[in-house]
Amino acid sequence: MPFPGGLWWLLCCRQGFTLLRRDYGEADREADGEAEEEEASFELRAQGDQGSLEVSLSQPTRSSSGSERSLLVAEEMRSLIIEKGPGPVEDDPDALVKGWLQREVRGGMKTPWIRPRKYWFVLTPDSLDYYSSNEKGARRLGSLVLTSLCSVLWPDKQTYKETGYWSVTVFGRKHCYRLYTEHLNEAVHWVCAVRKVIDSKAPVQTPTQLLMRDVEEHCGSPEVLEQIYRCNPILRYTSSPLYAPLLPFPYGSLDQSAPSPRSYTTLRDEAVKLFNSLQQLESERDPVPLMQGVLQTCLDLPPLVDEIYCQLVKQTTEPPAPGGQGDLHYWQLLTCMSCTFLPSLPVLRFLHFHLDRTESRFPGSEMAKYACFIREALGKTKGRECVPSLEEILVLMQRQEMICTVHCPGAPACSVAISSHTTAEEVAQELVSRLGLSQSPNLFALYEQSRRREQPVGSTTLLADVLTRFENLAGEEREQDPPCRLCFKHYGFLDTDSVPRDSLEFALLFEQAHEMVLRGYVPTSEETLQTLAALRLQSLNSDFSTHAPFPRLEELFPPHVLHARLPAPRRRPSTKCRGARLRAGLLAGGLWGQALAKQRAERDQRLRGRLREEGASTMAAIVEKWKLLQGMGRPEAMAAYVALVREWPGFGSTLFDVDLRASPVGAGPQRLWLGIGAKAVSLYKPGEPEPLDSFCYGRISSFGASDSSTFRLSVEDRDLLFETSQVDEIAQLLNTYLASAGARQPLRPQEPTPSPPTSDPPTLPQGLCPPAVPWQHRPPVGSLGS
Incomplete structure (x- = not known):
């Protein structure tokens, strides 16, 4: 027998009120002792737990049947329930938007012979x-009840191409309405109206947020605080799963437009999944990978940081075995979180209160030691680019520092103790002091070295992030690839003439000059390159001996010189006729293809044989020159090596491979070397010893990044555009040289001023040409110094 109309309306109204009440964070309690509806509660308690779920929203000294704040919330939610008749009324004053929409579109593309089913939709406040x-x-x-947590998606063109309809998607607590219309303006009108209703709603606050406020208000009353914790299990440890997050998150799916190797669902679902992962920590023998996974999720989804902090505070509050293995795992993850992420101010205040409470209740315990460590870490954390590495997590679990190995060319490697907050500049300064380079006029920095490239580490970059990147790259590279490492080297060459030959700095200068030679950045004759290789051997092994260890040729001589001797591969003439291309493709896939592959393999084998022959003849010439250096000591060999390299006018400059284009719509780019030195910026044609052009810093009016791969250099009345992948490195090096030379003026607007300045230009160091126009620095985007 069907329900009477009045009873059916009462049930629907009751269900809508319960839904609204839960969204506003009021606890579900029944005075007659009936069972609670656990499925929609914020926390599901096991049947064995004593007592019912009780959330006190104000002073716990009052009756547990309700509080002033919960009564106000209840009255507010009752005001949202509007009695409606059995159907829509055309002149309903509460109706904001009305119209026909389709609930779903099935079958893909729009078909003209099937009329889709439409429904009458009414939007109310x-x-x-x-x-x-x-x-x-x-x-x-x-x-679908609308609260501040609901969300609506704009119509997208992809859905229109697939279905022929514009979509409007509205996400609610339990339901998702996917509506469709044939007209874009109608879809936009619905989206704007729904968005306006959602924005007009008061922010939803969960019981955890309200209780955090209560704890903060009564932090000076221990009796009230104990009653709050005793009467509200949601603040304490639980062994049961969590079916809803502790903090409010908007309903709806995440934006997966950004490329990411990981796929996530909604924030609410991810928060619940993370709590399940936290509970697995209690029994894990090796919790480090699981901890790193939780940290990575927080890095990918920043809104979950506060949620995980609240979950960890909850699980470390009155656990069943304080100081046990499971409890310490929670504290260890909280330690890693404090060194990686900084929570919002309300959560940070609640976390500090939790740390103080733990130290006062368990003085001298492991929990108190972790609490003290976390408090100090929160004062230093500013955000991370990467999550802690496995090694860092192990060290943080012991509340210790990491040992970082920094390689110094020409000197033994240095071991430096670092924390999660140590920057590259701090380590570089420590090495400068440790190696006795404090009096050197030159500049030093740390470099990331890998098989593919070498780049300086930004001064404010955390070394812990660099080590994490090394750990990630180690899993991607092949076994024969050398591991990534940190190196301490010259960064800016301000004065290379006054470096003593018997100093450690000269050894660093010698090694860096040798690296430039091997990379082909010292254009000179092949005879000179062989002499440099012989001097290198003399510095390594002293006098010639058949028993001396012999490095590989590519460690002594630039490999590109040998490859340049090989004959260039002959290019087959392009076939313009379509039929000829088709026949060639068919032949390549048959027997002719196998013959061509065989010919290609034979040609490659001949080239490798030719390369070995050239290498052997070059090595023989190097050995003959090495024999002529009999009796030369290591310092003399190093000095002779550096003197030969210094003959190149560009010595001391840092070279960057760039493509020059005269204007954004000019001709094709020209491959050049951009040399940045202490006194000028020069342009070289690769392999040519003399520069094509050179600009002292006084002629440069501005510089900066036009985009992520284009560097702009304004010289007097013209702009030079360089295409390069090292925009930030170029800008940072220019900033460094200008700061050291004292040629940079205070920042001004990016557009040059038409009138000359009234003040006299500053006095420049000797060797710099006078400025033609006032210096105007255009700061790059994301420079290393930032």
Whole structure:
């Protein structure tokens, strides 16, 4: 027998009120002792737990049947429930938008012979309802209550291409309405109206947020605080799963437009999954990978940082075995979080209160030691680019520092103790002091070295992030690739003439000059390159001996010189006729293809044989020159090596491979070397010893990044555009040289001023040409110094 109309309305209204009440964070309690509806609660308690779920929203000294704050919330939610008749009314004053929309589109593309089913939708200030028709007395088929946590998606063109309809997606607590219309303006009108209703709603606050406020208000009353914790299990440890997050998150799916190797669902679902992962920590023998996974999720989804902090505070509050293995795992993850992420201010205040409470309740315990460590870490954490590495997590679990190995060319490697907050500049300064380079006029920095490239580490970059990147790259590279490492080297060459030959700095200068030679950045004759290789051997092994260890040729001589001797591969003439290309493709896939592959393999084998022959003859010439250096000591060999390299006018400059284009719409780019030195910026044609052009810093009016791969250098009345992948490195090096030379003026607007300045230009160091126009620095985007 069907329900009477009045009873059916009462049940629907009761269910809508319960839904609203839960969204506003009020606890579900029944005075007659009936069972609670656990499925939608914020925390599901096991049947063995004593007592019912009770959330006190104000002073716990009052009666547990309700509080002033919960009564106000209840009254507010009751005001949202509007009594409605059995169907839509055309002149309903609460209806904001009304119209026909389709609930779903099935079958993919739009078909003209099948008329889709439409429903009558009515948007009110509290809900989005749809009916079977627009007639009075029509049956209401569904309703979506709108709160501040609801969300709506704009119509996208991809859905229109696939279905022929513009979509409007509205996410609610339990339901998601995907609505469709044929007209874009109608879809936009619905989206704007729904968005306006959502924005007008008061922010939803969960019981955890309200209790955090209560704890903060009564932090000076221990009796009230103990009653708050005793009467509210949601603040304490639980062994049961969590079916809803502790903090409010918007309903709806995440934006997966950004490329990411990981796929996530909604924030609410990810928060619940993370709590399940936290509970697995208690029994894990090796919790480090699981901890790193939790940290990575927080890095990918920043809104979850506060949620994980609240979950960890909850699980470390009155655990069943304080100081046990499971409890310490929670504290260890909280330690890693404090060294990686900084929570919002409300959560940070609640966390500090939790740390103080733990230290006062368990003085001298492991939990108190972790609490003290976390408090100090929170004062230093500023955000990370990467999550802690496995090694760093192990060290943080012991509340210790990491040992970082920094390689110094020409000197033994140095071991430096670092924390999660140590920057590259701090380590570089420590090495400068340790190696006795404090009096050197030159500049030093740390470099990331890998098989593919070498780049300086930004002064504010955390070394812990660099080590994490090394750990990630180690899993991607092949076994024969050398591991990534940190190196301490010259960064800016301000004065290379006054470096003593018997100093450690000269050894660093010698090694860096040799690296430039091997990379082909010292254009000189092949005879000179062989002499440099012989001097290198003399510095390594002293006098010639058949028993001396012999390095590989590519460690002594630039490999590109040998490759340049090989004959260039002959290019086959391009076939313009379509039929000829088709025949060539068919032949390549048959027997002719196998013959061509065989010919290609034979040609490669001949080239390798030719390369070995050239290498052997070059090595023989190097050995003959090495024999002539009999009796030369290591310092003399190093000095002779550096003197030969110094003959190149560009010695001391840092070279960057760039493509020059005269204007954004000019001709094709020209491959050049951009040399940045202490006194000038020069342009070289690769392999040519003399520069094509050179600009002292006084002629440069501005510089900066036009985009992520284009560097702009304004010289007097012209702009030079360079295409390069090292925009930030170039800008940072220019900033460094200008700061050291004292040629940079205070920042001004990016557009040059038409009138000359009234003040006299500053006095420049000797060797710098006078400025033609006032210096105007255009700061690059994301420079290393930032």
